[in-house]
Amino acid sequence: MPFAPLLAALLVTQVPEPPAEGAIVWQAPPGCPDRAALERAIAGRLGRVPTAQELALVGQIGRTSAGRYHLDLRLTVAGHTQTRALTTRQCAALVDAAALLSALALDPSAAAVDPALPVELEPSPEPPLPDEPIEPDPPAAQTAPPVEPTPPARPEPVDAPEPPPPAVVVDLAELTPSPPPPRRRPGGFLRLSGGFEVGALPRPTAGLDFATGVLWRRARLEFHGVYLGPQTEARGVNSVTVSLFAAGVQGCARLGRARLEFPLCGGFEMGGLRGEGRGPGARTGTGFWTAARVSAGVAWHFHRLLSLNFAVQGLLRLAAARFDLSDPDAPVRLFEPSPVSLRLLLGLEVRLGDPW
Incomplete structure (x- = not known):
């Protein structure tokens, strides 16, 4: 058929980009940092605000029977999904851990970024995509077998390292033995x-x-x-x-x-x-x-x-x-x-x- 070569060429040159994988979904009980705090923490670690096409995050914080905070976290970066379950005494520590895991999944070097640096929370403009050369249409007289469309290569997923354990806060007063009570002098x-x-x-x-x-x-x-x-x-x-x-x-x-x-x-x-x-x-x-x-x-x-x-x-x-x-x-x-x-x-x- 005369339309087969033309259809094959269109399939090769006009493969659509994969849809956005989602955005940040964050559920936390009252008193815990909200989604805006998480976005600021991720931006502080990464140095910029990730787009919805780069990162999909679903996190839910709940309370355990022991009074601790438990986080169920699911991260999707470049089609690769990883899940984490974290538990700690401080709810804010879970936000920091989620931000660190997200930044490492996007950029392994983000662990060296100081999260205290101020970061504008405006979405950074995406770099323009390079112009892809378009193959010219083959001559109509030339017959060629239909070419199967080749999906775009996806980068190899990078396994994010395990997050460091939450810092244990030790009260020095608990480690220092209390001085003995002063001896009562005679009267x-x-x-x-x-x-x-x-x-x-x-x-x-x-x-x-x-x-x-x-x-x-x-x-x-x-x-x-x-x-x-x-x-x-x-x-x-x-x-x-x-x-x-x-x-x-x-x-x-x-x-x-x-x-x-x-x-x-x-x-x-x-x-x-x-x-x-x-x-x-x-x-x-x-x-x-x-x-x-x-x-x-x-x-x-x-x-x-x-x-x-x-x-x-x-x-x-x-x-x-x-x-x-x-x-x-x-x-x-x-x-x-x-x-x-x-x-x-x-x-x-x-x-x-x-x-x-």
Whole structure:
């Protein structure tokens, strides 16, 4: 047929270009970068904005049950399609990874492009296609077999390298061991107490107790000064008035919590019993006094610096002076302290730097 050679020539010289493979389709949950951010990231990596004929991208970001972000990505470049599945904690990292994969698929050297460089997001004009020579029509008299149209050669697909793993952000505070809590320094206190004593003097008497010392969180070391008011013992026309001055030390365990403290203490005291005699042959003198002491009490810390203290003290006499009336026939004993005595004290305490 006379139209066969002409049809063959037209098929050879007028092969249409393949249709555009698509554009960028991007689906992301609220809070994630949108399609415009992805296009800017691709342009930053590639150095220009790719056309729809160059790149077809379909990406969808979803949330996993663990709260991470998962990206299903499909890239089509020059008829070659590749898929990727990426998961990370930050949604923005998936946009960067998708941009890097797209740029590498279009241009393997795009990995060296700094994505921070400003890029105009206007579509770059496509370079004009070179003019292709058109074969002249063969003479009508010449017969030739029909020529099959040859599809245009497509470039070999370039496998994009695997994207680098997302950067792991490590908080230096997690790697640096926290410093140990500072050690609490011991504090101090001053306390003035008043109360009653039974057993050390001839009759129950009032007394004062002044204490100071060191406070630890669960222990006390206390130093005491004690004064017991004078009481009188009489035998006929003779009598003796006795008072007590002493100093002591004791250690305590601090039990309890919050505003209530229950100190349990043990120690000793030493001092002098002063007796003033009245009657024939009477005189005044001071004798030795020493006793072991145990106590239990309660302290109410009603203020950061102040406490109200109540204590019960038991004393065991170790050594004490005796007061006798001199008589040529037989000495008469006027007074001797009891082997055991008891004190009840109520006081106000000022605490400084207490680590309680």
